[in-house]
Amino acid sequence: MKNVLSLQQKIVPEIIELLLKRYKILKCIYYNQPVGRRALSQELDLGERVVRTEVNFLKEQGLIEIYSTGMTVTKDGEYILESLEEMIHEISGLADVENKLKKILEVHKVIVVPGDIDEDITVLKEMGRLAANYIKSIMSNDTIIALTGGSSVSQVVENFPKVSKENILVVPARGGIGRNVETQASTLAAKLAYKIGANYKLLHVPDNLSREALGTMLNEPGIKDVVQNISKADILIFGIGRADEMSKRRGLEEAEIEELLSKGAVAEAFGYYFDKGGEIVYKTPTIGLDFKDVPNIKHIVAVAGGKGKAEAIIATKINNPNMVIVTDEAAAKEILNLQRVNKR
Amino acid sequence: MKNVLSLQQKIVPEIIELLLKRYKILKCIYYNQPVGRRALSQELDLGERVVRTEVNFLKEQGLIEIYSTGMTVTKDGEYILESLEEMIHEISGLADVENKLKKILEVHKVIVVPGDIDEDITVLKEMGRLAANYIKSIMSNDTIIALTGGSSVSQVVENFPKVSKENILVVPARGGIGRNVETQASTLAAKLAYKIGANYKLLHVPDNLSREALGTMLNEPGIKDVVQNISKADILIFGIGRADEMSKRRGLEEAEIEELLSKGAVAEAFGYYFDKGGEIVYKTPTIGLDFKDVPNIKHIVAVAGGKGKAEAIIATKINNPNMVIVTDEAAAKEILNLQRVNKR
DNA sequence: AAACATAGGGACATAAATAGTCCCTACAAC
DNA sequence: GTTGTAGGGACTATTTATGTCCCTATGTTT
Numbered sequence: 001m002k003n004v005l006s007l008q009q010k011i012v013p014e015i016i017e018l019l020l021k022r023y024k025i026l027k028c029i030y031y032n033q034p035v036g037r038r039a040l041s042q043e044l045d046l047g048e049r050v051v052r053t054e055v056n057f058l059k060e061q062g063l064i065e066i067y068s069t070g071m072t073v074t075k076d077g078e079y080i081l082e083s084l085e086e087m088i089h090e091i092s093g094l095a096d097v098e099n100k101l102k103k104i105l106e107v108h109k110v111i112v113v114p115g116d117i118d119e120d121i122t123v124l125k126e127m128g129r130l131a132a133n134y135i136k137s138i139m140s141n142d143t144i145i146a147l148t149g150g151s152s153v154s155q156v157v158e159n160f161p162k163v164s165k166e167n168i169l170v171v172p173a174r175g176g177i178g179r180n181v182e183t184q185a186s187t188l189a190a191k192l193a194y195k196i197g198a199n200y201k202l203l204h205v206p207d208n209l210s211r212e213a214l215g216t217m218l219n220e221p222g223i224k225d226v227v228q229n230i231s232k233a234d235i236l237i238f239g240i241g242r243a244d245e246m247s248k249r250r251g252l253e254e255a256e257i258e259e260l261l262s263k264g265a266v267a268e269a270f271g272y273y274f275d276k277g278g279e280i281v282y283k284t285p286t287i288g289l290d291f292k293d294v295p296n297i298k299h300i301v302a303v304a305g306g307k308g309k310a311e312a313i314i315a316t317k318i319n320n321p322n323m324v325i326v327t328d329e330a331a332a333k334e335i336l337n338l339q340r341v342n343k344r
Numbered sequence: 345m346k347n348v349l350s351l352q353q354k355i356v357p358e359i360i361e362l363l364l365k366r367y368k369i370l371k372c373i374y375y376n377q378p379v380g381r382r383a384l385s386q387e388l389d390l391g392e393r394v395v396r397t398e399v400n401f402l403k404e405q406g407l408i409e410i411y412s413t414g415m416t417v418t419k420d421g422e423y424i425l426e427s428l429e430e431m432i433h434e435i436s437g438l439a440d441v442e443n444k445l446k447k448i449l450e451v452h453k454v455i456v457v458p459g460d461i462d463e464d465i466t467v468l469k470e471m472g473r474l475a476a477n478y479i480k481s482i483m484s485n486d487t488i489i490a491l492t493g494g495s496s497v498s499q500v501v502e503n504f505p506k507v508s509k510e511n512i513l514v515v516p517a518r519g520g521i522g523r524n525v526e527t528q529a530s531t532l533a534a535k536l537a538y539k540i541g542a543n544y545k546l547l548h549v550p551d552n553l554s555r556e557a558l559g560t561m562l563n564e565p566g567i568k569d570v571v572q573n574i575s576k577a578d579i580l581i582f583g584i585g586r587a588d589e590m591s592k593r594r595g596l597e598e599a600e601i602e603e604l605l606s607k608g609a610v611a612e613a614f615g616y617y618f619d620k621g622g623e624i625v626y627k628t629p630t631i632g633l634d635f636k637d638v639p640n641i642k643h644i645v646a647v648a649g650g651k652g653k654a655e656a657i658i659a660t661k662i663n664n665p666n667m668v669i670v671t672d673e674a675a676a677k678e679i680l681n682l683q684r685v686n687k688r
Numbered sequence: 689a690a691a692c693a694t695a696g697g698g699a700c701a702t703a704a705a706t707a708g709t710c711c712c713t714a715c716a717a718c
Numbered sequence: 719g720t721t722g723t724a725g726g727g728a729c730t731a732t733t734t735a736t737g738t739c740c741c742t743a744t745g746t747t748t
Contacts, residue, residue: 004349007427010407012359012366015363018356022355050735052697053736061354061355063355087348392709394708397707412725414723506697508697691747693745694744695743696742697740699741701737702738703734707730707732709728709729709731711726711727712728715725716724718722
């Protein structure tokens with residue numbers, strides 16, 4: 001049989017939360033027995049009533065006993081507690097990792113997909129699907145979605161479920177034509193719009209323009225309109241890349257790449273390059289989303305996976321508490337590793 | 345690690361139900377695809393809305409796809425379905441058995457405790473605990489509980505949880521003094537009453553009285569009162585015994601026992617002996633609960649376990665659709681066996 | 689011995705999830 | 719075209735979970 005737990009993750013994902021909650025409570029009673037309901041709820045940071053409901057359940061199951069002096073774990077309970085330990089470790093792996101990353105990266109939510117993007121291509125798809133589902137859940141009528149290019153975002157679009165909201169607008173976050181037409185922001189914007197029956201507007205502007213050219217472009221009416229829409233975006237979907245890879249892929253000149261890297265750039269996201277400290281060290285000369293607008297966007301979804309992306313994910317510091325990161329187990333664990341090393 | 349599933353049964357039993365429900369739905373879609381929501385809900389005997397909720401979930405998880413022609417299971421879904429099969433068999437063992445028994449025995453509910461009463465003494469306790477919990481859930485103020493003697497009922501009393509209802513009355517279902525004072529109906533009634541802070545009344549009448557003596561007794565005011573209470577009982581708790589064992593234990597004379605068995609008696613419950621067909625072939629001459637009152641009692645809980653009791657459980661036919669049977673795995677499986685043999 | 693702290697249980701209002709129901713539009717088969 | 723069945727939307731009713739506060743019992747401190 002395939003691993004029971006991963007199967008259950010798929011068909012009854014609620015099990016994780018419930019199991020964890022009950023385990024936590026049982027363990028807490030065990031370590032503090034005899035203990036009262038209120039002391040417990042404080043210790044566990046759960047509502048008093050919630051604790052009570054669960055405590056009643058545990059009593060029903062004969063795992064604890066309740067006296068007027070407090071609650072104690074029965075022999076059965078101890079046995080269960082012991083047996084559960086192993087299972088919990090296995091299960092809580094990801095849930096735990098998600099919570100840790102949430103704190104480390106200071107974001108609203110982290111979604112970790114089991115597996116490694118570099119070893120299993122379906123992991124990327126799963127990332128896309130989960131990101132898409134999340135995005136669907138936050139969409140409402142009249143939402144403006146801005147997105148970037150890249151293979152990760154491409155999978156988000158590819159796995160987008162049907163949506164029935166009205167007057168959705170999809171725009172590329174920034175101008176710029178990548179090598180691969182299939183994963184360009186414009187292509188993806190159009191594809192997503194088509195999939196969910198939304199409108200879309202495109203920015204037909206190459207990357208790496210001169211300042212003068214940019215200025216001129218910005219005054220073009222067709223472009224000005226799109227740029228304004230972008231700045232009003234409600235949802236931003238973007239991938240995170242490694243600075244070294246992205247600078248090449250975006251066709252920067254050798255000299256520029258060298259300068260970029262010598263400045264310590266390790267991450268790239270929507271045209272901005274970040275160093276390890278999260279400082280912006282370079283900005284791709286094109287038009288579209290301005291970094292100063294980013295902190296105000298209601299929902300930001302970053303999608304990136306693979307061990308190699310860990311550093312870049314950490315470096316991409318966007319001061320937006322609403323950010324959600326969708327990544328894979330490999331990247332997640334590597335981020336935790338790097339963090340541990342840094343602490344020493 | 346102890347078996348994951350039995351652990352989960354103990355700590356998150358709700359999830360198992362959920363798992364079963366979803367599996368059932370997924371499987372049903374698979375065999376009928378493409379199929380509509382309403383057809384499904386009819387097939388599965390679930391509310392249309394319930395099906396819808398679950399179907400949405402399955403879609404979210406990517407296990408099914410929804411088209412305007414109906415729902416189909418995806419490759420992922422098929423894989424899950426296949427992998428789940430084994431797990432379901434293991435899990436649903438008892439749940440399934442419970443349902444089958446419910447139909448075979450034509451009762452309101454069957455509770456099956458894993459294990460064999462004859463091999464593991466804790467199984468008997470567990471049966472008692474579950475029966476007691478069930479009884480607690482149906483108790484209200486002013487409830488009258490009638491119970492018989494026996495080791496099974498004794499465990500129900502022993503494992504009774506705290507109850508805070510008012511004006512509960514506990515009475516023995518029938519008069520009669522057994523060999524073992526500890527498990528006599530009178531003793532148990534008193535013990536239960538003490539445990540839950542209820543009142544009790546006793547019937548001090550030996551088994552096997554002559555007709556004349558019975559008539560006399562029935563006119564005694566102290567006894568008349570108790571008998572009236574018994575006939576108004578809201579809950580009846582009783583054990584089921586084998587006719588051969590019980591007739592000896594109850595101290596019948598050799599000749600009577602032979603007559604009894606030659607009449608085909610296989611089961612005994614609250615003083616009545618039943619043959620295989622569920623017909624009453626003998627009645628212990630004592631006073632108390634009358635069989636004609638039994639079909640009208642609101643709640644009847646029978647407790648009996650062990651392979652040897654299977655035949656007796658089948659034979660004890662009480663025409664009361666509210667009956668609940670608490671038994672063990674050994675008896676349950678044997679009942680299914682006997683049933684299969686009978687069909688041939 | 690009295691006062692106090694903390695225990696579990698009861699009760700009730702309210703929030704949230706779930707289920708029942710009915711209607712609508714789309715699509716496929718006849 | 720007509721018809722039957724599909725899924726989705728939307729509203730209501732019902733059940734369940736939660737927050738809150740109060741009560742009494744019990745063990746401990748003063």
